[in-house]
Amino acid sequence: MHTDTERCVRAVQSKDARFDGWFFTAVLTTGIYCRPSCPVVPPKPENMRFYPSAAAAQLAGFRACKRCRPDTSPGSPEWNVRADLTARAMRLIADGVVDRDGVPGLAGQLGYSTRQIERQLNAELGAGPLALARAQRAQTARILIETSDLPMSDVAFAAGFSSIRTFNDTVQEVFALAPSELRRRAATRKQPAAAPGVISLRLPFRKPLTPDNLFGHLVATAVPGVEEWRDGSYRRTLALPYGHGTAALTPHPDHIECRLALTDQRDLAIAITRCRRMLDLDADPEAIDEQLSTDPQMAELVAKAPGRRVPRTVDGEEFAVRAVLGQQVSTAAARTHAARLVKAHGTPVEDPFGGGLTHLFPDVHELAALDPEALAMPKSRRTTLTTLIAALADGELDLGGGSDWTKAREQLAALPGIGPWTIEVIAMRGLGDPDAFTATDLGVRKAAEALGLPSSPAALTRHAEAWQPWRAYAVQYLWATDDHPINLMPTE
Incomplete structure (x- = not known):
């Protein structure tokens, strides 16, 4: 979008927050970059330059605005919508792969050469993977500086910097303030109360x-x-x-x-x-709801409760295991099966908030040792679960942030007992594909029939072509026509 100068100028002049994170505005006369909704008086159009990422603006020599704090903008919706190389790379960079494994590690996970990754990201984002990771480190440092009482040396290494000097230089360059000054300024603002640690x-x-x-x-x-x-x-x-x-x-x-x-x-x-x-906080609800509302039956659902998000997951492998546990059983039964796995194979932890959290969900390497006979489920589903776990543990199946959605679907379909419903649910909530569509889901079909839409999977899939690329959000609106607890805000 940053190449559409006229559209960007209009967004800045109207202080349109919908475009925060889509692009960044650099001001030649001040040397700063802002989010489109920055509350200051907009500069003259001839003094504006637009960049697709904060990293690109920083590389061009601009520092972050102290007023609108562009580094705290919502992320670009593009990286959740697209499944191409750039989007996959951005999801992995956000998950810290470059900081942990360097650019070669990023390239290895994506199956491309480092040169190809560098060229693609520079062409589209104006910055390579190192610069993008550096911008993320700077934001992490700022959060730690402003919300913790950690010594600055601890902040530097926690944020991923290799030295105190690099930390100091980066914070000064990006925010035009020394780390100590950032902390002092933060102390003058009201901060959310937080327990120690x-x-x-x-x-x-x-x-x-x-x-x-x-x-x-x-x-x-x-x-x-x-x-x-x-x-x-x-x-x-x-x-x-x-x-x-x-x-x-x-x-x-x-x-x-x-x-x-x-x-x-x-x-x-x-x-x-x-x-x-x-x-799903980086979604663009106005674009999603506008597209879905072109269907008269969907428009009514959208108008009642606009801005529905897709409840996703923190770990694609965990969700895939849980999806298989939930096949053809009630929500309560699926929770019971998962709780047994957690108790038997999960790592015990202390709940720092004094609540009822006791374990980490076991990873696939821990689950690879489970005894199938101990699972209280039909033999066919035990086979499905153990085969899935083996494929994940061996690295044959990738459901991580940088996974290829099409390839993952094909690999899932090749596993015994993994049908269209399970594949699309994993794609929707595990992989984050915004166009995943559970046409065979009973709740979706009942809701469609009640709205006067086709209810057979094939006919509903054809009708839903008009909802692309947001069919996963259409599913949320259709599910919400039921009074099932999954659609209700919890009460105390």
Whole structure:
């Protein structure tokens, strides 16, 4: 979008928050870059330059605006919508792959050469993977500086910097303030109250957002010991690259309150990314709802509760296991099966918030040792589960952030007992494909029939072509016609 100068200028002049994260505006006369909705008086069009990423603006020599804090914008919706190389790379960079494994590690996961990755990202985003990862480190550093009392040396290494000097130079260059000055300025603003060792921050999103089905689904399907609803917050444990953590997420009208307790602060950016992904906070609800509303039957559902999100997951492999456990059984039975796996194979943890979280969900390597005979389910489903776990543990099946959605679908379809419904549910909630469509789902078919839409899977799929590329969101609206707990905001 940043190449459409006229459209960008209009967005800046109208301070349109819908475009925050889509592009960044650099001002030649001040040397700063802003989000489109920056509250200051818009500069003259001839003094504006537009960049597709904060990293590109930083590489061009611009520093972040202290007023609108462009580094805290919602992420670009493109990386959740697209399945091409650039989008896959961006999802992996956000998940910390470059910081952990370097550009060769990123290229290895994507199956391309480092040169191809560099060329593609520079062509489309104006910055390579190192610069994009650097911009993320700077944002992580800012969060830690402003919301924790960690010594600056600890902040530097927790944010992923290799030295104190690099940390100081980067913060000064990006924010035009020394780290100590950032902390001093933050102390003058009212900060959310947080317990010792807990980082409290706000997760922004594009309005509107209807939280009912989002939190309702997560809580109704919550695995005991791993997830719970407590004191108005959805809470869950997180298995992270350097350690583990606990996240408490509370919906508010203009943000999601996020409280994180981590055993290793280096996991901060990754934990934030995974929470945002789980709540689908980088979606563009106006574009989604506008497209769905072109269908008269869907328009009525959208108008009642605009801005529905797709409840996703923090880990694609975990969700795939849970999807198989939930095949042809009730929500309560699926939770029971998952709870047994967690108790038998999950890693015990302490709940820093004093609640009922007791375990991490076991990873596939831990589950590879399970005894199929101990599973209280039909033999055919036991075979499906153990075959899936083996494929994930061996690396034959990739359901991570950088996975190829088409290839993953094909590989899932080749496994015994994995049919269209399971594939599309995993694509929707595990892979994050916004166009995944569960045409065979009974709830979707009943809702379609009640609306006067075709109810057979084949006919409904043909009708739903008009909803592309947002069919996963159409599913949320169709599911919401039922009074199932997954569609209801939890109550105390």
